[in-house]
Amino acid sequence: MNQPRPDTLQDAPAVSEPAVLRADGLSKAYGPITVLSGVTLDIRAGEVHAIIGENGAGKSTLMKMLSGHTPPTEGSLEMSGQTVAFADAVQAEDAGIVLVHQEILLAADLTVAQNLFLGRELSRGLRVDDRAMNRRTAEVLERVGCVARPTTRVGDMPLAQRQLVQIARALLDDRKVVILDEPTAMLANDEVDALLGIVRNLRDQGVAVLYISHRLEEVEALADRVTVLRDGEMIGTWRAREMDQRRMAELMVGRELSMLYPPKRGPATTDPILAVEDLSVDHGKFVGSFTARPGEVLGLGGMIGAGRTELIEGLMGLRPAQARAITVNGKSITKPDVQKMMSAGLVYLTEDRKGKGLLLNEGLGPNLTLQALGKVNPGVRLDRRKEVRSVKSTVQEYDIRVRSLSIEAGQLSGGNQQKLLLAKVMLADPSVVIIDEPTRGIDIGNKSQIYHFIDDLVRAGKACVVISSELPELVGLSDRVLVMRGGRFVVELTGEDITEQNVVYAAASSGNDTEGRKTA
Amino acid sequence: MSSAEIASLPESEGFRIRWADMAPFIALALIVLLGALINSNFMAANNLMNVITRSAFIAIIGVGATFVIATGGLDLSIGSMMAFVVGIMIMAMNSLAPQIGVWAIPVGALVALVVGSLCGLMNGLIITVGRIEPFIVTLGTMGIFRAFITYMTDGGSLSIDRSLRSAYRPLYFGDFLGVPYPVIITVVVALIGAFVLYRTKYGRRVTAVGSNSDVARFSGVHVGRVRTMAFVIQGFCVAVAAICYVPRLGAATPTTGQLWELQVITAVVIGGTLLRGGKAHIWGTVAGALILEVIANVMVLSDMVSEYLVAAVQGAIIIIAMLAHRFTSAR
Amino acid sequence: MSSAEIASLPESEGFRIRWADMAPFIALALIVLLGALINSNFMAANNLMNVITRSAFIAIIGVGATFVIATGGLDLSIGSMMAFVVGIMIMAMNSLAPQIGVWAIPVGALVALVVGSLCGLMNGLIITVGRIEPFIVTLGTMGIFRAFITYMTDGGSLSIDRSLRSAYRPLYFGDFLGVPYPVIITVVVALIGAFVLYRTKYGRRVTAVGSNSDVARFSGVHVGRVRTMAFVIQGFCVAVAAICYVPRLGAATPTTGQLWELQVITAVVIGGTLLRGGKAHIWGTVAGALILEVIANVMVLSDMVSEYLVAAVQGAIIIIAMLAHRFTSAR
Amino acid sequence: QDTEFTIAVSIPAATHGWTGGVVYHAQEAERQIEEAYPNIDVIVSTASSATAQVSSLEDLSATNELDALVILPFTSEELTGPVEQVASNGTFITVVDRGLADPSIQDLYVAGDNIAVGANTAEWLVDKLGGEGEIVVLRGIPTVIDDERIQGFTEVIDKSDIKILDIQYANWNQDEAFTLMQDYLGKYPNIDAVWANDDDMLLGVLEAVDMAGRDDVKYALGGNGMKQVIEMVMAGDERTPISTPYAPSMIASAMFMTAAQFAGQAPMRGSFKLDAPLITPENADQFYFPDSPF
């Protein structure tokens, strides 16, 4: 049976390419909890098919079923008319279907090339052919715009580069179906552009691409068709040119969206609550001075790899660092130390929620209260009832979509993990919050919620520092922006000057501050 | 999601998890059943009481080991540390006995607790400050403690003063309402251990550190301090075991506590605590200690195996018990 | 980032890693220096040759253990397995000697290799098929092998036939161009080990499994098979060590190979292999084995420490060596 | 004045009571010999296993001109070759306790008699029990010493009507002996006597019997002549009226005899077999060394 099938909605095209992959009534349940029900989908060669939906809608689950990572509880798959059942991801890959996970799944101790070729190493006789693998790896890395070397250990690379390595791995062989689950969540503009180019390229070569993203402008720019999921149900499939971002958002959320960014507060004139003077991290690799004032959002911009994360981790005492002076809330500290910083009222929300943010095997309660353990429990004893109460109120306040409160953090959808992480950090009731990539993996509806949340915080007299690689977010949110390049701040932008162009220009240009970090 | 929906979210899916936690107790029950079938003497109150009392040492030390292992550590020095603490305690008691009589016993016990905790502190500090694998550090201190006790006993034995013996004896051989003191002490230690592990902030941090130390660090947990403290708890538990141990034989020898570390770690792992850290079952450890002691007892009571092969059958039973509860609890 | 910057990027990183890899060799050099200072006889060619030759056993078994540990496993049964293999080998040789004379030696060696590999296979299968912690399984098989050798020797000892002794002796005591055979065998085993680990698909997968078994599984690596194979390699290496061991002592007893597992694991860890898996250093393991043997040798040569305290000083030296190379290589 | 002599002493490490005594006496003898003869240097080296003992032999002979070697071998078979190697350099060899597989290697042999330890105890027991009864036995660590004692014991017992109910390893460890005895007592309603093969284990056994309050156990015997047990014998204990000497001080005797070679006295060669007579209340004070740790 190789005949084309009509789409589920009337406004879909009547005839098109034949389906390379067809899902028929796929459902997934974990124990008594159904997370996805009755999804029927056609995936066609030479087409970019976007899947959109709120956090926890079931997008990743669906993709895992299509690529053999999880078996469906109900329903079946067909490839070119033949019913197939994949026992595991390897079989699916052999059949030409590959999934790039939303979360990083790489062996940290292996090099880039070793990860790329894991399980299918090239060899000459008994010997693995490292030279050939490194060469091929370098080619694919260049194709995806990753600057890493094939021989770098993956564990030593920044997250963004790891994400590119994952994508590179998927592109190593010729595929029929490439599934990208939020590939751009960790990438900044340049890399995103490069990736979009790659996706178009794949499509032109007749590959079917399934694309998940919460950045609707990407979907609009890229997709041929769009499928919307909501609460584990399939709402329908549309031709992309019949849709705009607004429509997509409405279909996802099921209601009209309010304004994305809250109005700006204007430059603050209060005394700084956080003042950092000559902070030097990793023995001078990353250096910076800055201040944050109550009532303002300070944005930190820069290209991926500029070193913003490292600088802040140093400030928190999570990396070797030294400063001339750091003043938080009137307390002065020279040798950063994470406990001192936190008790002074400074908290940091990591960009690496899986590796450094959440205990994936623990429940919601232990994760939520870990950082604020002392605040939640004044005595030695754990107040478990209070913990359950705060879990419940958090789930409500941050709109964490869970179907059971006894779920483990690792079983939450990516976006919901991010919300839990945000809640965890906020529970400590900080006066200065530093958030690294606040909306990574968050759907459009919740994004504005988080922006408003930050706005409330700042209006309540707290200070917020936001590191973001998403330019619209940085520009839309910040009252002041510091741009970092090569481990140093190069420009401060305020008011009208905060524009995407200015940030990009400062981040990329090699102005007078040319001392590259690693050159010398 | 509305608040009504949240309120109605199922909360105790915990039931399935608790079922898996039962595994060591089921294994224990099976082995007890086996024992009863093999030898009618096994179920004699006397025999059971002996076995339970004997398992106190491994269980008490195991409670400490559960903390260490839950943080992702490992302590190979416990057997030797126990011998060392016993030695110090006996020396302290003997030297005090002439002046303060039986009061030497509580003072000696106090000395033991302090020395045990300090030994643990030393292990913990070398590991966390020096950032060396616990395996290596505690293997080293294992040799050190063992050498010290050999030195203290001149290779022979170091006995407690006769004058203290009869006053101290009941702590092992006596009972309260029919329950032997070592059993009571074990239960108290396990209760306190369970309280600390499951109901206090510190316990929460122990599992957090064991399950992902980076996350713990980023959440402001003093990872090193939590780890070190676990070793101190371990040392303290060793000292408690030592206090129960001395009245039994009244002496320290260079073989005291030999290979107990392997038994203790086995008890902890059989009890359901993961060796890689992050998950801890105090009561499972106690069950694990009982399992080991019952297996050894059943081996002696049964007449079926050559004395040479006892170790083989013991090893096999442990593996089979683990396999059995893996395959029953997996489905 | 411009391409000029890219070109100048990591380069130096590889260097730093290699520097850290040197740590065990630096520690070895330090301890050798210490030995030379303490006793002038230490550097005698004769003494050094003895020490190096002797470290062959731990080094050869350590090569296998490096594989097991790199996959994230642990094998506590190696010492007993070694005794068991020695026992089987001697029995095989003795029973064949009357018929085939000295040919019994190669045949016996072959038997040893097969039996060793099968023992490893058994460990591996129980662990991977039964999904039980390697610690528990190999602790169980440790008891089993130990019991078997006790049974085979009737609690006494099992000696190789006198007629074979002189023909077999040179394998330990002889040399080729001045290099003792055990050293040659160690180098060959380590070379093969390094080749398999670093240059073959299988070796790649070993570290992948140890680093992140989920990722390995998704990538189509048969995780269980890789793990099992590592235990088989371990068994094979134990057999090779057994073949070198018999000509030295000529007998198996119930105490043969006792506690070797601890020495082997220590050598592997000192050598820079992580106990959690994912990283393996064959040559580091060899250096680790040498370090342990040199320390023991220095202890025998120096007359400074009371006999009772030898173990303490050994333990302390290991810890201090690790601390030293941590603090020198950390900066 | 004279030439310097070096005597190496290789003994097992102090892992349990008896070997602890050996180490103690060796160290004492070292001190005394070095004091008495300034031109003799004694090197004592302990080893925790047969392999380690072979290693230490290699080390000692590679780095010293050994004039004499006093060795208490871990096992006979395993040490024969290595000692032969040392002897081939012209070193005077004194073997203590266990003989080597090839007796021609040794110049001097100071032998304990482990078989006699077992046999003498058994004979006493057969006599006291009137040739019949039920007994249990605790073994040590599976080694030659243990094997020989058990062999000597069972050979005698087998000739009587005494029944050995059970025999298990307790590894020369007090704790394990206590545990094992508790289990024996639970298993057998009547036990006439128990033999623990070593006094260290005997202490554990006595504790278990006392705790169970069993008076069917008429005799509880050990061996080795441990200080505490000899005190009991001297005090005329009813349950433990005898012990068997297997004095760890034999190492000291061997060392003195060897030193005598080089101190100019008459050469000492040949075999000296130490008896294993019963220690009874009458002769116990001859076997009592209050300062020894053992």
Ligand SMILES: Nc1ncnc2c1ncn2[C@@H]1O[C@H](COP(=O)(O)OP(=O)(O)OP(=O)(O)O)[C@@H](O)[C@H]1O
């Ligand atoms: N192993 C599991 N056990 C229980 N529930 C699970 C498990 N894995 C996922 N879920 C649930 O399935 C639902 C769908 O998750 P999924 O990851 O597919 O969402 P998503 O659409 O990808 O969301 P996001 O945009 O946040 O990534 C979530 O409610 C999640 O909690």
Ligand SMILES: Nc1ncnc2c1ncn2[C@@H]1O[C@H](COP(=O)(O)OP(=O)(O)OP(=O)(O)O)[C@@H](O)[C@H]1O
């Ligand atoms: N182990 C490493 N080896 C090589 N380079 C590294 C390593 N760790 C970090 N870097 C470099 O450090 C810089 C900072 O990395 P990172 O991407 O975290 O910075 P960032 O400015 O926070 O970017 P992002 O926008 O992703 O937050 C990058 O140039 C990265 O390549």
Ligand SMILES: [Mg+2]
């Ligand atoms: Mg998802």
Ligand SMILES: [Mg+2]
């Ligand atoms: Mg970053």
